[in-house]
Each structure stands twice: as C-alpha cells, then as structure tokens.
Amino acid sequence: MLQRMNKIQVIGPKTDLSSVVDVLYHTGTLHLEDVSKSIAPGDTILKKIDVSKASEISGLLVRMGGLLLSLPKVPDEPEKQKRFFDEVRKATPDELTTLSTATLGGLEETVKDLSGRKADLVFTLSTLAKYEDIIGKIQPLENQLPVLEGFEVTVILIQREFREVVDVIRNIFVDITHNQFELISADVDQATIAVVAVFNKKYSEQVHSFLFSQNVNEIRLPPEYMGKPFREILTSIAERRKKALDEMKGIDEKLGQLSAEWYQQLTVLRRILEDRNEEIRVFSKFGQTDYTFVIIGWIPRKFLNRTKEALEKTFGKRVLVHELEVAQDKMNEAPTFYDNPWFVKPFEFLMGLIGTSSYKEIDPSPIMFIFFPIFFGLMVGDIAYGIIILAIALFIKRRYQKELWLQHLMNILVMCSIPTIIFGYLYGEFFGNFGEMMGWIEPVEFLGITWNRIDAMIPFLILAISIGVFHVFLGLSLGIINAITERSKKHVCEKCGMILAITGLIVVLVSVAGMISEVFTSIGVVMLLIAFPLIIYGGGFFGAFEVMSTVGNILSYARIMAIGMASVVLALVANELGGSMDVLLVGILIAAMLHILNIALAMFSPFLHSLRLHLVEFDSKFYKGGGRIYTPFKKEGEG
Amino acid sequence: MVDWGIPIGAGIAFGMGAIGTGMAQMKIGSAGAGTVAERPETFGLMVVLVAIPETLVILGFVVSAMIMIMLE
Known part of the structure; x- marks a missing residue:
C-alpha cells in the first residue's frame, strides 16, 4: 500500500541549523529535497550552506576508529553511554570537534606507544619461539660437534626430498674452507633434515655469501647466542x-585501565561523529538567508505530526514546519513510500526488478502476494515437492541470515510451498504418481472433474486460460483506477474498451463453439462494435492492435498448465524408470536423482514464469513505474 | 497402419515453437549478458527478458498436446 505524502518546509534561525538537522536525522521521517531546485524564477535566491567542518569531522572519525581498535573491548554500559550521549549530542559542530580533539590528544599518543611496544614484543616472542624450536630439534647433534676455538657454527634446514644437496654443499665447502670444516646432518622431522656446519671463522664471509646466493634456508642465530652451548641458549x-610476557602483561593492564576509563566515552563520541558526518553530507541541500535556514522535503502524512512534535519539543516556536501546497500534476514528483506488511515486502523486492511505482499508481506488490504463490502452486502441485521446497527455503533462510535478497527469495518460496502442498493434494500427487501407486492419496474430484493432471489436460488448460482472463481483467481494472486518479479520460476509455472487446471475443467464441445459445453471438459482436471506437479513441488506431496483444497475454497463461505438465511428466518418468530397475537400490537411486532434478527445476522455472506472468502480462495493463523510492534522512538500519 | 500425421504435426507444432524461442533467446541472452557485465544491477530484469520468448514454446506445447489429445 502506497502512503500519502506531504511536502513540507522547515524554517528556523541559522544558529539552530545543526540541532534541527540532528533532530530530523533521529526522527528519520523526512525525504530531503534540494532547496535550490524548488526555487521558481522571481523567488528569493537562497544561498547554499557551506560545509566547512566536513573534512575535520571525517578525519576525527578515522582517528577515533583507530583508537577504539587499539583499545581492548569492554562491555557496553548503556546507562553511562546514555548519560554522556545526552551531554554531548546537543553540542555545536565546533564544540564537538574541540571535545573530540581534546579527548584524542594525549590518549591517542599513549595508546599508540603502548600498542607499538606490544607489537614489538609479539614479534620478539614469535622469533624466540622459532629459535627455540630449531635449537630443540638440533640439540641431539651437539655431542657430535667438535669444540674448537676460532670456529663458527651455522645451521641449515633442508627438505628431505632434496637431501642430495648436502653432498653438493660439502663439495663447495671443501673449496671455500680448504677442507677446514665439519658437516653433520640429522633428521629433524619427517620432512626436514638439519645440517650443522662447523668451519674456520676466517671463511665466514664466503660461506654465508655462498649460502645466501643459493637461497638455502640458513638459520642465523643472534650474535649473543653465538658460540654458546645449546642448553645455555635455551x-x-x-x-x-x-x-x-611480563612486559606485555603490564602493557595489557595499562591498556585495560585506559579502556575502562575511556571506552564508553569514545564509543559515544564516535557514534555522534558518525551521525554528524552523515548530517553534514546533506547540508548542501539546504538553503539559507542571512539569519535563517530552509529545509524542504517530503514526509508520509502519517509521520507528519510526529515530526512536528519532535521539532516543537526541542525548539518551541523558533522552528516552523510549513506544509506546502503541491499542484496535482506535480504530485508525481513525490517519492514512493511502500508501507506494506512484512509478508508483502519480498514481493516489493521482486517489483524492484523493474523499478519503483510512481507516487500516484497502485502498488502491485500486495496483488502479487496473492497470485504469485497460487500460480507457483498450480504449476508445481505436489505434496512431497512442496514439503521439500519448504524445508530447503527454511534451511537457506536460517543459513544465510545476512543476505537480504536471499531472505526475500526464500520467504517467497516458503509462501509458495503452501499452495504447492494444497494443489498437490488436489492433484493427488506425492512424488508424482508415487503416492497414488502406494495407495496413500488420490486425485480429488472437484467441480465434476478428477484433477489428475495427465488425464484432465483440457480442463486444466481451460482453468489456466480462465485464470489468465481474470488476471488480465484485474490488471485492466486497476489500469482504469490509475487512469481515473490521473484524470486521463482517454486511458479510461481504452481500458474499458479492451475489457469489452475481450469479453465480446470470448462470448462470440463460446457461442460459436455451441457452448451457449447462438443469440449470444450477436451480443458478442455488438460488444466488439462498441469496444473498438473506445479503444481507437483512447489509444489511437494502433490501440486496436493491442487487442491481439492482450489475447496473446491471456493465452500466455497456458504456461501454468504447460509447465505443470512438464513437472508431472518428469516425476512420472522418475517413478517409471526407477520402478523398471531389477535392483531395488538402483531403482530408488535413479528415481531419487530424477526427483531431485525435478525439484531443482520446480524451484526455478515456475518461480520465473510466475514472475513473468506478473511483470509482463499483468503489470503491463496498469503499471507505469518511473517513481523514486522514499529514502528518509536517518541513521542506516534504524526503523 | 499407423497414422503418422498426428504425431508429426504435434512434433512440428512443438519443435517450431522451440526453435523460435531459441532464436529469440539467443539474441536477448547475448545482449543481456553484455548489459549485465556493464550494469550488474540489471540481472533481475534480464532474467525476466530472457524468459519472455518462452511463450512461443509453451503455446507450441499446448497446440501439440491438443493435436495429440483431440485428434486421436
């Protein structure tokens, strides 16, 4: 249901501007318009508001975010936060930036130093762990190392699959050190071997540069560990x-103390800065004179009093809310506010695929909510499929709670699964004819017809076309209402003529087929004769061709029967093929695979065709679109 | 003697509809893929546009089913 909108003007002294914007932001009801666009020639030209504080506030916001990331998180204290929020929220932009800069001042420096030192310590700890690990692994080799003055020890780690490299290194070492070295290797773990090399210190440079040039994984111990026994190093x-660790503990304690002292305050300041940052972004839409500001926007009629009260409560008579009179033809500029109940919201999302309704139109989403699941159910119509689709949709809904578009689609599938089960009962289908074969269920006899889809193909086709006639007529009737709202006499005539022409055609066809008395043939012809002038008056000469297009639209509803048939035939094939297997397990497997394929198709194809029947066949009779959505100025994610 | 006329007629009705749909979807699909590459937000609309020519094959199916049922 689309809400009625009012255009309002908020006028007040310039000193109150940021507070007024803050109140409007928190009320969250006003769709702002750019004032400069509403000024007619001859009107007073309002100056645009200068936004000087924007970059300062966004800079402070970044610094505040960084500081909060460095401080350990403490639980929110709503009481304390609210108290501080109430103190600060009314601050002017200057006061707010001064307060924020003062708060950040010393604190930011201290936290930065502490965090930097902590990062250094974390790095030291990870390096120590690495040394400890390696030394622990090569410690068993220590006994084999000769203790010699003037000799250096280095450790190389080599992957086991390249162990032949040890011989290559040995040969090169012979050349470099003139045979004054010792190489000892041992397995460190399943994948690595450690090679400990002892060589004369005077060849140190050549040895290390050789190892470096060969990209060998050489572990170079810090100088203070050089020449010490491994046990001592450990x-x-x-x-x-x-x-x-002791130092880190001390730093954590200090950061914890700072957090306890400042966290609540910083959180509130960040929130207020975020709000102000958002508010400042819209300042360029406002107008100002020397002493006053002007804000113009659209507001849903049902929110008008609430907004007026909020402004009056804070500013008394200083700030005025003035309802502007808008000419009927200008009302199309009003933003569209869908105010549907939760169960219609997913269909709003589908309608969004082709744009937004214009303000004066009828919103097709509630009608879609009624017919979409029925069409889907008519096409799929199987109790077991309905239950499985319901389970899949609920599972996906639960699994991907943050994906809004997926939530909408799954909500629609949940709604569709219910008519699927109901029509499945009518058709007597449970995994196709499996339920009937097992004697669990039978097609219901209704209106003198047994609704077995394979046998009742023609009645089902007639039902589909009849639904088409009803649905298209409903669309045309809504088109008449839209045309009356727009006071477009021609469109009213065209839509009325179309209804009359289609009715006349049906009457002629039915009477020619002998289903009703022949007298009706002449009545049908008269209806056609009245209809065509109306259509030509409303839609021009080519409007007459629209009759054929509308007939095509109605016949298009035959897809309800055709897609349903495809689904039921595939289910039958699954059961027949599965049943014809000699081995029971193979039969069940084949039937299950085909049914899974059919369910996957059933979730996609009928969905798409239901959507298409609405967007192409139904909506084209009354829907124009081209509106713009109502986007109130408010905090993201707030009601 | 089997009367092959009916199944052949039904087959032509269905097959030609399918070919017509395929030809239309070929062009809409390729243009749609190009559009979605440029503007991903049009994906939903493109899916609907690609589905539009399916009317042909569905009407073909209905006609072929009616030939099979009514003439046999």
Missing part, C-alpha cells in the same frame, strides 16, 4: 620470553 630464550 635457558636464555626462556628468560627472555618470561621478560617479554
């Missing part, structure tokens, strides 16, 4: 780790 590492 003890030293443990001591350093303890020191680092």
Whole structure:
C-alpha cells in the first residue's frame, strides 16, 4: 500500500541549523529535497550552506576508529553511554570537534606507544619461539660437534626430498674452507633434515655469501647466542620470553585501565561523529538567508505530526514546519513510500526488478502476494515437492541470515510451498504418481472433474486460460483506477474498451463453439462494435492492435498448465524408470536423482514464469513505474 | 497402419515453437549478458527478458498436446 505524502518546509534561525538537522536525522521521517531546485524564477535566491567542518569531522572519525581498535573491548554500559550521549549530542559542530580533539590528544599518543611496544614484543616472542624450536630439534647433534676455538657454527634446514644437496654443499665447502670444516646432518622431522656446519671463522664471509646466493634456508642465530652451548641458549630464550610476557602483561593492564576509563566515552563520541558526518553530507541541500535556514522535503502524512512534535519539543516556536501546497500534476514528483506488511515486502523486492511505482499508481506488490504463490502452486502441485521446497527455503533462510535478497527469495518460496502442498493434494500427487501407486492419496474430484493432471489436460488448460482472463481483467481494472486518479479520460476509455472487446471475443467464441445459445453471438459482436471506437479513441488506431496483444497475454497463461505438465511428466518418468530397475537400490537411486532434478527445476522455472506472468502480462495493463523510492534522512538500519 | 500425421504435426507444432524461442533467446541472452557485465544491477530484469520468448514454446506445447489429445 502506497502512503500519502506531504511536502513540507522547515524554517528556523541559522544558529539552530545543526540541532534541527540532528533532530530530523533521529526522527528519520523526512525525504530531503534540494532547496535550490524548488526555487521558481522571481523567488528569493537562497544561498547554499557551506560545509566547512566536513573534512575535520571525517578525519576525527578515522582517528577515533583507530583508537577504539587499539583499545581492548569492554562491555557496553548503556546507562553511562546514555548519560554522556545526552551531554554531548546537543553540542555545536565546533564544540564537538574541540571535545573530540581534546579527548584524542594525549590518549591517542599513549595508546599508540603502548600498542607499538606490544607489537614489538609479539614479534620478539614469535622469533624466540622459532629459535627455540630449531635449537630443540638440533640439540641431539651437539655431542657430535667438535669444540674448537676460532670456529663458527651455522645451521641449515633442508627438505628431505632434496637431501642430495648436502653432498653438493660439502663439495663447495671443501673449496671455500680448504677442507677446514665439519658437516653433520640429522633428521629433524619427517620432512626436514638439519645440517650443522662447523668451519674456520676466517671463511665466514664466503660461506654465508655462498649460502645466501643459493637461497638455502640458513638459520642465523643472534650474535649473543653465538658460540654458546645449546642448553645455555635455551635457558636464555626462556628468560627472555618470561621478560617479554611480563612486559606485555603490564602493557595489557595499562591498556585495560585506559579502556575502562575511556571506552564508553569514545564509543559515544564516535557514534555522534558518525551521525554528524552523515548530517553534514546533506547540508548542501539546504538553503539559507542571512539569519535563517530552509529545509524542504517530503514526509508520509502519517509521520507528519510526529515530526512536528519532535521539532516543537526541542525548539518551541523558533522552528516552523510549513506544509506546502503541491499542484496535482506535480504530485508525481513525490517519492514512493511502500508501507506494506512484512509478508508483502519480498514481493516489493521482486517489483524492484523493474523499478519503483510512481507516487500516484497502485502498488502491485500486495496483488502479487496473492497470485504469485497460487500460480507457483498450480504449476508445481505436489505434496512431497512442496514439503521439500519448504524445508530447503527454511534451511537457506536460517543459513544465510545476512543476505537480504536471499531472505526475500526464500520467504517467497516458503509462501509458495503452501499452495504447492494444497494443489498437490488436489492433484493427488506425492512424488508424482508415487503416492497414488502406494495407495496413500488420490486425485480429488472437484467441480465434476478428477484433477489428475495427465488425464484432465483440457480442463486444466481451460482453468489456466480462465485464470489468465481474470488476471488480465484485474490488471485492466486497476489500469482504469490509475487512469481515473490521473484524470486521463482517454486511458479510461481504452481500458474499458479492451475489457469489452475481450469479453465480446470470448462470448462470440463460446457461442460459436455451441457452448451457449447462438443469440449470444450477436451480443458478442455488438460488444466488439462498441469496444473498438473506445479503444481507437483512447489509444489511437494502433490501440486496436493491442487487442491481439492482450489475447496473446491471456493465452500466455497456458504456461501454468504447460509447465505443470512438464513437472508431472518428469516425476512420472522418475517413478517409471526407477520402478523398471531389477535392483531395488538402483531403482530408488535413479528415481531419487530424477526427483531431485525435478525439484531443482520446480524451484526455478515456475518461480520465473510466475514472475513473468506478473511483470509482463499483468503489470503491463496498469503499471507505469518511473517513481523514486522514499529514502528518509536517518541513521542506516534504524526503523 | 499407423497414422503418422498426428504425431508429426504435434512434433512440428512443438519443435517450431522451440526453435523460435531459441532464436529469440539467443539474441536477448547475448545482449543481456553484455548489459549485465556493464550494469550488474540489471540481472533481475534480464532474467525476466530472457524468459519472455518462452511463450512461443509453451503455446507450441499446448497446440501439440491438443493435436495429440483431440485428434486421436
């Protein structure tokens, strides 16, 4: 249901502008218009509002975000936050930036230093862990190393699959050190071997540059560990780790204290800065004179009093809300506010595929809510398929709660699954004819017809076409209402003529087929004779061709029967093929696979064709679109 | 003697509809793919546009089913 909109003008002293914007932002009802566009020639030209604080506020926002990321998170204290929020929210932009800069001042520097030192310590700890790991692994080799003065020890890690590299290194070392070296290798783990090389210190440079040039994984211990026994190194590492951990604990405590002291305040300041940042972005839409500001926007009629009260409560008579009179032909500029109940919302999303309704039109979404699931159910019509589609839709809904578009689609599938089960009962289908074969269910006899889809093909086709006639007539009737709203006499005549022409055609066809008395043939012809002048008056000479297009639209509803048939035949094939297998398990497997394929198709094809029947056949009779959606100025995600 | 006229007629009715739909969808599909590459937000509309020519094959199916049922 589309809501009635009012155009309002908010006028007040310039000193109150940012507070008024803040109140409007939190009320969240006004769709802002650019004032400069509403000024007619001869009107007072309003100056645009200068937005000088924007970059300062966005800079502060970034710094605030960085600071909050560095501080350990503490639980929100709503009481404390609300108190501070109430204190600060009325601050002018200047006061707010001054307060934020002062708060950030010393705190930002301290937190930055502490966080930097903590990062250094984390790096140290990870390096120590690496050394400890490697030394632990090569410690068993220590006994084999000769203890020699003036000799250097280095460790190389080599992947086991390249162990032949050890011989290559050995040969090169012979050349570099003139045979003054020792190589000892041992398995570190399943994938790695460690090679410990002891060589004369005077060849150190050549050895390291060779290893570096060969891109060998050489572990170079820090200088303080050089020449020490491995056990001593491990003890030293443990001591350093303890020191680092103690220091980190101290830093965490300090950060924790700062967080406890400042976190609530910083959170509130960030929220207010975010709000102000959003508010400032729309300042360029406002107009100003020397002492006053002007804000213009659209507001749903049902929110008007609420907004007026909110402004009056804060500013008394200082700020005026003036309802503007808008000429009927200008009302099409009003934004479209869909105000549908939750169960119609998913269909709004589908309608969004082809744009937004214009303000004066009838919103097709509620009608879609009624017919879309019925069409889907008529096409799929199987109890088991309905239950499976319902389960899949509920599962996906639960699994992907953050994907709004998927939520909408799954909500529609949930709604569609119910008529699917109901029509499945009418057709007597449970996995095609499986339920009937097992004696669980039978097609229902209704209006003298047993609704077995295979046998009742012609009645089903007539039903589909009849639904088409009803649906298209409904569309044309809505078109008449839209035309009356727009006071377009020609469109009223065209739509009335179309209804009359189609009715006349049907009457002629039915009476020629002998289903009703022949007298009706002449009545039908008279109807056609009255209809054509109306259509030509409303839609011109080519409007007459629209009759054929409308007949095509009605025949298009035969897809309800045709897609249903395709679905039921595939289900029958699944059961027949599965049943013809000699091995029961193979039969069940084949039938299950075909049914899964059929369900996947059933979720896609009937959905798409239901949508198409609405968007192409139905909506084209009354829907023009081209509107713009009502987007109130408010915090993202707030009611 | 089997009367082959009816199934052949039904086959032509269905087959020609399918060919017509295929030809139309070929052009709409390729143009639609180009559009979606440029403007991904048009995907929903393109899916609907691609489905539009399916009327032909569906009417073909209905006619062929009627030939089979009514003439046999």
